[in-house]
Amino acid sequence: MKEVSYSIYEVYNLQQGKQQKMLQARINSAGTIDTKSLCQLITERSSISSADVKATLDSLNFFFEYYLSQGYSIQLDDLGIFSLGLKSTRKPETDKDNALTVKINSIHFRPSVNLKNQIVKFKLKHKPKKKSSEYPQDERLKRILYHVEKHHYIDLKTCAPLNKTSPHKAKDDLHLLTQNGQLEAIGRTNNRVYIRNQRL
Numbered sequence: 001m002k003e004v005s006y007s008i009y010e011v012y013n014l015q016q017g018k019q020q021k022m023l024q025a026r027i028n029s030a031g032t033i034d035t036k037s038l039c040q041l042i043t044e045r046s047s048i049s050s051a052d053v054k055a056t057l058d059s060l061n062f063f064f065e066y067y068l069s070q071g072y073s074i075q076l077d078d079l080g081i082f083s084l085g086l087k088s089t090r091k092p093e094t095d096k097d098n099a100l101t102v103k104i105n106s107i108h109f110r111p112s113v114n115l116k117n118q119i120v121k122f123k124l125k126h127k128p129k130k131k132s133s134e135y136p137q138d139e140r141l142k143r144i145l146y147h148v149e150k151h152h153y154i155d156l157k158t159c160a161p162l163n164k165t166s167p168h169k170a171k172d173d174l175h176l177l178t179q180n181g182q183l184e185a186i187g188r189t190n191n192r193v194y195i196r197n198q199r200l
Helices: 035-046 050-069 113-119 137-153 156-164 166-179
Strands: 002-014 019-026 074-076 079-090 100-111 123-126 185-188 193-194
Touching: 035 050, 050 074, 050 079, 050 137, 100 113, 137 156, 137 185, 137 193, 156 166, 166 185, 166 193
Parallel strands: 002 123
Antiparallel strands: 002 019, 074 079, 079 100, 185 193
């Protein structure tokens, strides 16, 4: 039987702000399988070459983009159904026909019954999380500011290992330094960097 391990974390209850914490179970990530590795694994399990697998995945990506843009949902039998998701916000003082600002927000995935039945059979094993070796918050903030002073900027991917902490906590630290005016955030979420506040 396939086994998945998880750990229990203490996190802030977002509905209660940062005044109250709650316990949350999270799957222990083993990493990410990239396309190259996936192609090689499929090749070893079949008679298809790695190049043919890569070409098939490239074609799949092409037709995903095309048919989603045409308003289709895409069903892969044993995997599930993919469809576009929208986000809308109400405009102030507008008529009903033009009352919303709408944008494409994500791709929704609805797993197939077969996939769900396979997943629920996985055995769960509790694995106590490792004791944190991260620095106290005051020290983390100082280390971030020192890094920015030396390298002129920092991003989330650099901040987390720098302070031996999780990406979630690193994001909180960067947000705090931005809120108190010591750092300035530049760029969109996925490519955001933080520099010294130029107004200081």
